[in-house]
C-alpha cells in the first residue's frame with residue numbers, strides 16, 4: 016500500500032532557519048510533535064562540551080543521524096559539524112511533556128557542576144536537560160531525541 020500525498024507531505028518538512036538569531040529558538044510541529052530548533056550561543060556550546068561523559072545519565076547520543084550507540088558527545092548531538100544548531104524533539108523522555116527552554120526557566124534549569132548555562136526544564140516532574148538536550152537530573156531516562164534531518168543549504172533544513 017502506498018502512502019497518499021498528504022501522508023508524504025507530512026513525512027518531511029523544510030524549515031528556513033535564517034531568521035533565528037543566536038540565542039533564540041523556535042518550535043515547529045513535525046508529525047504531530049514539537050521539534051525544538053535552537054541557535055546556540057558560544058557559552059551554551061562551551062558548557063555542553065565541558066561536560067564529562069561520566070557525568071551523563073544517558074551516555075548514548077540518541078541522534079538518528081549518527082550510528083546507533085554512539086556516545087552523547089556534544090558533537091554527536093548535532094549534524095554536519097554545525098554546532099550552533101541544536102535540533103531535537105521537544106518531547107520529554109519521561110512521560111512526553113514539552114520541556115521549557117525559555118530564558119527564565121533556563122536559568123532555573125542550571126544543572127549541577129560549574130555550568131551556569133541552562134538548557135531545558137520539564138515542569139512536569141522536574142527533569143533537566145543541558146544545552147545539548149542531554150538529561151542531567153530528574154526522572155527522564157534518555158536524552159531528548161534528535162530526529163533525522165539534513166541541511167539543504169546553510170539556511171534551510173529538511174526534517175525527516
Ligand code: FES
Nearest residue numbers: 107109110137140
Ligand atoms: Fe518530563 Fe515528567 S514528563 S519530567
